[in-house]
Amino acid sequence: MAIELAEYDPSWPEQGARACAELTDAMPGLFLEAEHVGSTSVPGVTAKPVIDIMVSVAGLDEVTAEREAVLERLGYRQQSTGMPGRLFYRRDADAVRLGHNLHIVTAETWDTRNERLFRDHLRAHPETAAEYSALKRHVVREEDDGLAYTKRKTELIQRVVDRERAARGLPLVPVWEE
Template identity: 55%
Template sequence: MTIEIRDYDPVWPGLARCAADELLEALPGRLTVVEHVGSTAVPGLAAKPVIDLMAATGALEAVAAAENALHALGYHGIETGMPERLFYRREGEPVAYHLHVVTASSWDTRNERLLRDHLRRHPADRAAYAQLKRGLADAGHDGEAYTRAKTALIQRMVDAARTGRGLPLVDVWEE
């Protein structure tokens, strides 16, 4: 499957808000917050048509026990091997959705949130990231090859964000 990169679409934040509201309503008391993360959450950044959402929970087990509510919304669990994270995907048009559920105790130090905020504040990095993504997509990279090829730039930006907040540096790949 080839990677499709689209120009930023100002409709993406509204789609993310609607999806976040649906999730909070479907899982009352199980999710403490849901935020739009990923490239579609960065105004002006070209992105794959995928809305990435990150949700915090007090207990991953509580969300896993309520997967029927997620299935009713079209989300299906995918095993990623990432520690302390549940991952769900919902197919759709004009966008698909990825839901990353993490522990509330790790919320403030999550790389996805830090990268989003960094890209919002650093136009040069945002432009470099867009150029890299378009180049990889144009070269025919797909799936994991596309993601892995972005690692060095993402690591540099996350390191800068973590350093700026006085956080220890960590590998962006959770394995």
């Protein structure tokens, strides 16, 4: 199955903001932080047309069956990713909105999340954002498997995340959470 990339769409930040608001409004007090992350959150970056949202909770056990039912009513379905310390949900695209990925993590890890560090670096360094877009366009011509596509981007992502973690005095960790 071909991987779809789209040139940056200036409506993506608003779609991310709406998704964050929808989630926090649906479950007041559960999500301590909510941000649009991923390539669609970085101006000018080529991206798969999917809005990635990351939210923090005091503890993953706060996402009870009742709260999962609310997520399901919003269209989010839990998916197993094998990534420790996170819950992951996907909402499929429909006629009015892009697909969404929801990453639920703990507040304790919020400030050290690689996705946030990478996003912030790309926003502050347009030359790296352009390099990332070019890499994605190159890789998508050679890969039609989502996992292979993602792994081919790992070297650049790891380099950037290592730089950001070192600048903050954080330990270096693999960007692949396995």
